Structures are given as structure tokens and as C-alpha cells.
Amino acid sequence: MKTVFKYLLFAIVVGSTSISFAQQGKIKSVENDYRDFAYVKTSEVLLEVANKGYKSVDLFQKLANSYYFRNEMEDAAKWYGELVALNEVIDPEYYFRYALALKGIKDYKKSDIWMKKFYELKPNDMRGKAFMSMVDYREAIEELSREDVEPINLEINTEVSDFGTTEYENSIVFASSRGGGRKYRWNNQPYLDLFSVEKTDNGFGEVKEIQGKVNTKYHESSAIFSPNGKYMFFTRNNFIDLKYKEDEGGINRLQLYRATLSEDGTWDEIHSVHFNSKDYSVAHPALNLLGNKLYFASDMPGTFGQSDIFVVDVKEDGTLGEPENLGPSINTEGQESFPFLNTDGDLYFSSNGYPGLGGFDVFKSEDLDAKVRAGSNRNFPIENVGKPVNSPFDDFAYYENLVTKRVYFSSNREGGKGSDDIYTFEIPECDQIVSGTVLDKDTDELLPNSTVVLFDGEGNELERLTVGPDATFQFSLDCETEYLIRGELEAFISDEKRFTTPERKQELLLQLLLDRDEQEVEPCDDLAKILDIPIIYFDFDKSNIRYDAEIELQKVLAVLNKYPTMTIDIRSHTDCRGTETYNENLSERRAQSTKKYLIDNGIAEDRLTAKGYGEYRLVNDCGCEPTNQSSCSEADHQLNRRSEFIITGINGKTCPEK
Incomplete structure (x- = not known):
């Protein structure tokens, strides 16, 4: 089908x-x-x-x-x-x-x-655009693939076509050409009918035709059941009430039908949905969890390509509203078909319009149904589901049960029993491992004895541990869950990482980089470098304390208050513009202005010395010789207009003159 x-x-x-x-x-x-x-x-x-x-x-x-x-x-x-x-x-x-x-x-x-x-x-074709936007698509698909899963070819498959699985009560329902009868000229196989088979502890029971008036001498496939089990939507050739209809080109199109469950357990009262037509096909229905949205494939007017995915409201009596195209973020000029909605509202569908491994690949758009029901702007990101579902062949009719973790899909890949076969696998339990190392941010040295704390996404502590000599940690986590990990150590500023684990099992590697909060200081050390205190800048030809400079001087003030034995030498510099004498006087005023600010804020005068160095200690090549003037910007000159702080003494130790 x-x-x-x-x-x-x-x-x-x-x-x-x-x-x-x-x-x-x-x-x-x-x-x-x-x-x-x-x-x-x-x-x-x-x-x-x-x-x-x-x-x-x-x-x-x-x-x-x-x-x-x-x-x-x-x-x-x-x-x-x-x-x-x-x-x-x-x-x-x-x-x-x-x-x-x-x-x-x-x-x-x-x-x-x-x-x-x-x-x-x-x-302008979306298929070409999609390819050019992801020319490395094979690498991306490999990252999304699972190597821990081996699909099983179902024992109920035959040498003819079997595909399109859905669960109903304790059975699976699928389409197959095994029924015999007249053959379809396209592939010389019997026409498709719908079958069901009960699941048992050892596999499956006896395959039986769906009971009732669903199957005919033409094709039937792709059944889906309403949440209350009263209705079944399915695909059939345009054939009802013994009337077989073709379009003007002599093609008998596909249509959607609704069957009702009778008291005797058979499916009867077959009704054609109101938007069927002899001029286009409508097929492959899928219902959301609530049963109020029906998704299907069609080439009806308004289709972007050869077939698109549409959605339509389902009313309480089982009748349908007016179809709406899901738009160009799902549909391409190629073929999009076989939609399926899991209980989380994620859409799975097959397409040959996006970069993939073969003809039809299965793609996923997370949380699509909620976006549709909310009337979003129809921007639906998609991703290839990767191996083992996808292959170089046609892979389609994806179905999953998130409670039992059971997946079914159909494929005509090599090694099958027939033209199309049904495959299955169980989604492995998804345990994530996060591991990492706690390091000094500045030196990359290991920080043993650090504490690493694991929190959930809302900040609730889940687990904590103390790292050993190798400073490594490891936690076991759930998939698709938000976490926060924090590293702590005395005399260091903590570091933390927030992340969400992926849906597939993999190991996550993290580094927690702790910034040193306290460092040992010695005479002659540069206070600005040790404590990451920016240089104090002045405006051109000015010696008054700027507002941004005052903020930085407050940091210097805090350090001097914390270390009462510390003495510092304030060194002020200018750029080269102006005469040497003028710059010496300007830098001296700046040094004294900085010293006065600290004294006015409670620092004893005998702890401070200050001197202006004019333009004699430039930090770059922006001298004012004619060869240099044109190559230096205002920002370059600003680097030379600065104040520095050198520790001249602390705890009885002094710095030799330098």
C-alpha cells in the first residue's frame, strides 16, 4: 500500500x-x-x-x-x-x-x-534547500542513530507485502497481501486487506482478517482506532456501496473511511469522509491522544508537493471538520506520508523530501500536536530518527507505545521476507552517565577534595560527593531531564553547569572550572593582576575621578580594609600627547587624586605612596613621534592613561624599590 x-x-x-x-x-x-x-x-x-x-x-x-x-x-x-x-x-x-x-x-x-x-x-524547491542547509546530513543522522538496538523481523511477515502496524486492545492490526484473490497489476500481488493478530507471551497468535465490512476486493490499509474504541478510520480505494470510481485519467484514488464497532465485535457502518474525492487521494490516518485531531496524507488542492500531511478536527460523533495543511516546515515538494502521533503528541512521518539515508526516511517533530491545538505559527522543527529505523531503503509506518516501550515500523530493506515487512524492537531503558573533573580555572590544576552537588531542574538537591585525588565525579541520570551540577571548594568561587540530558543513552563529559577566591599575595605583586582589578582610567587632560574609576577604587579600598598591614604605591601614567612637562604634572595630579580618594575613604596616609610617571612608561608603541601618531587610535592612547597599584609591603615584608 x-x-x-x-x-x-x-x-x-x-x-x-x-x-x-x-x-x-x-x-x-x-x-x-x-x-x-x-x-x-x-x-x-x-x-x-x-x-x-x-x-x-x-x-x-x-x-x-x-x-x-x-x-x-x-x-x-x-x-x-x-x-x-x-x-x-x-x-x-x-x-x-x-x-x-x-x-x-x-x-x-x-x-x-x-x-x-x-x-x-x-x-526554490524545499527538497534542494533542505539538502543544501545540511550537506553533512549523514554525520547528523549518525549522531541520532542507536547502535544498541537490533530490529526484529516479525514472525507474522510473509513473502508478500505486510506493513502499517497499530495496536488495538491486545492485538496488532496491519495491512497484508496474504489474503489471496485477484492480483494487483502493479506488483502482481493480491490486493491488500486489513488483518489482526493477538499478542501472546510467546509472540503472536493466529492472523485473522478484520471482522465486518471493512475488507473488499480492492486495497485496504492503515487503520487507526479512536480512544474509546468505537470508531476505526482506514484507507481504501475509492470503492463503496459496490461502486468503483476513477478520475478523468482513469486512476482509482485512495480515500479515508470510518467504520463503527458493532455489538457483535465486527466493524460495520462504513462511511466515506466528506472531503474524499475521485480527483485526489486521501490516506493513512493517525489520531492524537485525545482523539480530537486526525492527521492524514493527501495530494488534495493546497498540497505543496506530491503528497502532504494534513490535520482535521474530529467531532464527538466521529465526523470530521475541514482539513488544514501542516505547512512548509513539514511538507516539501516531495512526498510526506504515514503520519503517527505518540501519546506525547510527537509527530512521526515518512518523507523523501528531506536529507535521509534512502527513499522514505522516518522523521520526527516533537510536541507538534500541542502546537497545532494551540494554533501556533506552524513552525515545526524536524529531525531524522536515524538508524535502526531508517536505512538505504523505504522506511515508513512508524508506531510506538511509550508505556510498553515497543516500536513497530515497516521497511522493504534487505534481508526481509517479502516486498514490505514489519519490524519491531523495544526501546532500551535510557540511563545517562554524566562525569567530569573539577579544575582551577586559571591554572587547569586538579582540585581534589572539592564537593560536587547534583540538583534537579528546580534546584532541589539530589546527591553530593567529594572528589578524590583525580578530582573526577560521576552521576547516573534519567534521559530527557533537566539537571544542574555545582562544584564547590573553600577559597574558590563555585562553578555550575545546567543541562538537559538527551533522549538517547550517551555519556556526557563536563568540566567544572572554579575561580580562586583568595590568593596569597607578596610584596611587589601587582594588585590589579592578582585580584583582577581593572586599571583606573582618566579622561584626556583630566585628573578627577570618573564614576567608573570610583567603582574600581572601591575594590582597591575593600582590599586595603581586608589587609590592614598592606601598603601600596599608586603609579599614574599619561599618554604621549602634550609636552613631557605637562604630562608629568598631569600624571602627578592623577596619582595624588587617587591617593586622596583612598584617604578620604578611611585609609591611613602612611599606607599610601603616589607618584606620576608622565609618558615615560607606555604600555604600547603609541609614542608621539611622527611615525607612530597616525597608527594609534583613541582606544590605544587610553591604555596609557592609567593608574596602577603595587604592593610595597604586607605582614612585615617589604618590596625592594622597583
């Missing part, structure tokens, strides 16, 4: 050819089969023509498409390669399909080349 839906959503135009009339006649003989999606027969005839050496755009397009639409990507890539090698003007969509076919055979490097070519020809 994946492929049925995938290729009924857009028309395939058969163009003219330039090969001989005889070979052209062979192609014409299968055009009806081609239009009817009977690609098995089409490819056989077209391959015979191509193998005789005939070449044309029309021939290679049809042949490549026949393999592409059957997911035989090795042959599709071969013939798309022959097509582009003709160097003819073709629809850029063929470059996009060629890129996807190359992904299907894991030739990602070559695929990227043709995606860039596609973008160059269609720079």
Missing part, C-alpha cells in the same frame, strides 16, 4: 520518442500498462529495447521509472544514469529520483552530486 499510495498521487506523462518506428511500437504497446502502474510488464519490454542499443530520453525515463517505482534501486540508478548521460534537457525531478536511487545502493557521494545539480536547477 505504501507504493500504491506513493505512486497514485501524481500522474506520469509519457512523451514522444525518437527511436525507430518498430521499437517505438513496442514502447507504445506498454503505455497503457505504464499508466496503469503495471510496471512488471513495462520494464520487461522496455529493457528488451534498451538492451538492443536504442537510446532516447523517453525510453530511459520510462525504464528507470519502472524500476524506481518498484524500489529496485540498483536497476533504477543504472537507467537514470543512462538518461542523464544523454545530456538532454530533462525535468529536474529526474535528477532528484536519480539521487534517491543512488542512496538506495549506498552511493551517497554520487547522490550528493546529483542533489546539488537538482538544487542548481530548482533553487
